[in-house]
Amino acid sequence: MKTMRSDGFWRICLLCFLCVPFLMAGQAVAQNSQSGTQKIYSNQQLDQMLAPVALYPDALLSQVLMACTYPSNVADAAAWSASHPKTQGDDAVKQVASQPWDPSVQSLVAFPQVLAQMKQHPDWVQNIGDAFLAQSDDVMASVQRLRQQAQKAGNLKSTDQQKVVVQQASAGSSAPSTTVIQIEPANPQVVYVPAYNPTVVYGAWAYPSYPPAYWPPPPGYAYPVATGLAAGLAFGTGIAIANSLWGGFDWGHNDVNINVNRYNNINVNNRISGNGNVGWNHNPDYRRGTPYHDQASRERYGQGVGGANQRQAFRGNDSAANASREHALQSFDRSTNNGSSTAARRSAGESGGALNRPASGNRAGGQGTGGGAERGNIGGQTRNGNLGGETRGNFSGDRSGAGPRNNAFSGGQSPGSARTQFDRGQASQHSMSNSRGAGAGAGRQVSRPAPSRAGGGFHRR
Structure with a gap:
C-alpha cells in the first residue's frame, strides 16, 4: 500500500515539474497580450542598434525611424542618392517627388551621407523598422537612455552646430514626469549630421555582450573636425534646408509627429490635411512585400503572411477554388442528366470550362457537322483545334442568324435564360430524332447551361 502511495506522489511531482515551463510560457504570452506589444528585441539589443543614430537631431532621427519601416524604399532612395552625389537639401527632395516612395524616405535624399550609411547596413534598416513598429515606446526609451549616457560622459552639449535641451515631460497629470533630452539644430535652416564612435561618446558601455556598431564617416563625405571622433562628436558640412525636416517627437506620449505646414510645402503632390502637428501612421x-517581423504587425497592417504565401493569399486559395469548380461541374452533370463524368470531360481538355454549343446558325461552307463545337472559357476565348482525333468546325463564317452566344457566366448571371436554352435544346433533339432517326444522334446540337460559379465566377489577381 505504501509503495502505491509513494508512486502516486512522485508521479504528481513529475507532472507538476513538466507543467511549469508551459505555465510560464502562458504567463509571458498573457503579459504581452495585455501590453498590446510583442517584445522582439531586448533593451540591450535596442541600445546596441540605436547607438549610431541616437544623437542625431530629433527631426532627422524621427524621419530615419519612419523611413526604416520601408526597407525596399530606402534601398531605392540610397541608389538614387549615390547616382546624384552633389544633390542635397530641399532641391533633392523635390527631384524625387514623383518616385513611388513614402515621403519619409523621400525626405532623406536631402541628407546623402545618412542614406550612404543606411545603404551599407540594410539589415540594420529592417531591424530598426521592425522594432519601431512593434516596440515604439521601447525604441524611444532607448534613445533617451543613450542620450543620458552621452551627456553623463560629457560628450553631449550645445555647440555651434546643435542645441541640447533638457526638460521634464509628462504623459498626463497622474503620470510621473521624466527627464527628456532633445537635440535641435542651432540654426533651424542648417542641419549638421554628427558622426561619432559609440564606444567613446557614451562612456563605458553597459552591455559587453552587445557592443555598439561604429559607423565611420562614409567615403566621400568630409568631417572638418578631424579630432572630433576621438573626443566625441564630429560634424560634417551643414546642409541648408527649409522644409525637408518636417518630423518630430512628442516625448511625453512617445509619438512621432508631422509638422503639416513644412510637410505640405515640400510634398506638393502628396499633401495631408490638418494644421500644426499631426500623428504619423505607417502606410x-x-x-512592397517586405514581411513584418512580428504577428501583431502582420495583423495590424493586413499582412497575414510574408513572401510567396502572402502573394498566394492575395490571389486566393487555389484549393478552395478547385473545390468550388469541382462542385459546380458535378451540379452541371446532375442538372443536364449527362452520363459523362467530370474526369472524362477533363481528359477531353475541358478542365473547369463551360461547354456551350449553339443551337443554330450558319457556319463557313454551310451547315455545321456534329464534330464542330465552340467551347467557352473564363477568358472569353474560342478554341478551335483537334481534340482526340475529332475535327472542330470552322467558326469564321457568318453568325448573323445565330443570335447571342452563351458564355461561361450565363448560367450564373441569368438562370432563367439558361433554362430556356436548355428546353430549346431538348426540343431540338426530339425534333431531329423524329425526323432523322437514330443515326442523327451524332450530329445533333445541344445547348447546355453553364455551371453556376458561386456568384459569377472566380477571379485571379
Missing part, C-alpha cells in the same frame, strides 16, 4: 502600401 503598408509602401512596404
Whole structure:
C-alpha cells in the first residue's frame, strides 16, 4: 500500500515539474497580450542598434525611424542618392517627388551621407523598422537612455552646430514626469549630421555582450573636425534646408509627429490635411512585400503572411477554388442528366470550362457537322483545334442568324435564360430524332447551361 502511495506522489511531482515551463510560457504570452506589444528585441539589443543614430537631431532621427519601416524604399532612395552625389537639401527632395516612395524616405535624399550609411547596413534598416513598429515606446526609451549616457560622459552639449535641451515631460497629470533630452539644430535652416564612435561618446558601455556598431564617416563625405571622433562628436558640412525636416517627437506620449505646414510645402503632390502637428501612421502600401517581423504587425497592417504565401493569399486559395469548380461541374452533370463524368470531360481538355454549343446558325461552307463545337472559357476565348482525333468546325463564317452566344457566366448571371436554352435544346433533339432517326444522334446540337460559379465566377489577381 505504501509503495502505491509513494508512486502516486512522485508521479504528481513529475507532472507538476513538466507543467511549469508551459505555465510560464502562458504567463509571458498573457503579459504581452495585455501590453498590446510583442517584445522582439531586448533593451540591450535596442541600445546596441540605436547607438549610431541616437544623437542625431530629433527631426532627422524621427524621419530615419519612419523611413526604416520601408526597407525596399530606402534601398531605392540610397541608389538614387549615390547616382546624384552633389544633390542635397530641399532641391533633392523635390527631384524625387514623383518616385513611388513614402515621403519619409523621400525626405532623406536631402541628407546623402545618412542614406550612404543606411545603404551599407540594410539589415540594420529592417531591424530598426521592425522594432519601431512593434516596440515604439521601447525604441524611444532607448534613445533617451543613450542620450543620458552621452551627456553623463560629457560628450553631449550645445555647440555651434546643435542645441541640447533638457526638460521634464509628462504623459498626463497622474503620470510621473521624466527627464527628456532633445537635440535641435542651432540654426533651424542648417542641419549638421554628427558622426561619432559609440564606444567613446557614451562612456563605458553597459552591455559587453552587445557592443555598439561604429559607423565611420562614409567615403566621400568630409568631417572638418578631424579630432572630433576621438573626443566625441564630429560634424560634417551643414546642409541648408527649409522644409525637408518636417518630423518630430512628442516625448511625453512617445509619438512621432508631422509638422503639416513644412510637410505640405515640400510634398506638393502628396499633401495631408490638418494644421500644426499631426500623428504619423505607417502606410503598408509602401512596404512592397517586405514581411513584418512580428504577428501583431502582420495583423495590424493586413499582412497575414510574408513572401510567396502572402502573394498566394492575395490571389486566393487555389484549393478552395478547385473545390468550388469541382462542385459546380458535378451540379452541371446532375442538372443536364449527362452520363459523362467530370474526369472524362477533363481528359477531353475541358478542365473547369463551360461547354456551350449553339443551337443554330450558319457556319463557313454551310451547315455545321456534329464534330464542330465552340467551347467557352473564363477568358472569353474560342478554341478551335483537334481534340482526340475529332475535327472542330470552322467558326469564321457568318453568325448573323445565330443570335447571342452563351458564355461561361450565363448560367450564373441569368438562370432563367439558361433554362430556356436548355428546353430549346431538348426540343431540338426530339425534333431531329423524329425526323432523322437514330443515326442523327451524332450530329445533333445541344445547348447546355453553364455551371453556376458561386456568384459569377472566380477571379485571379
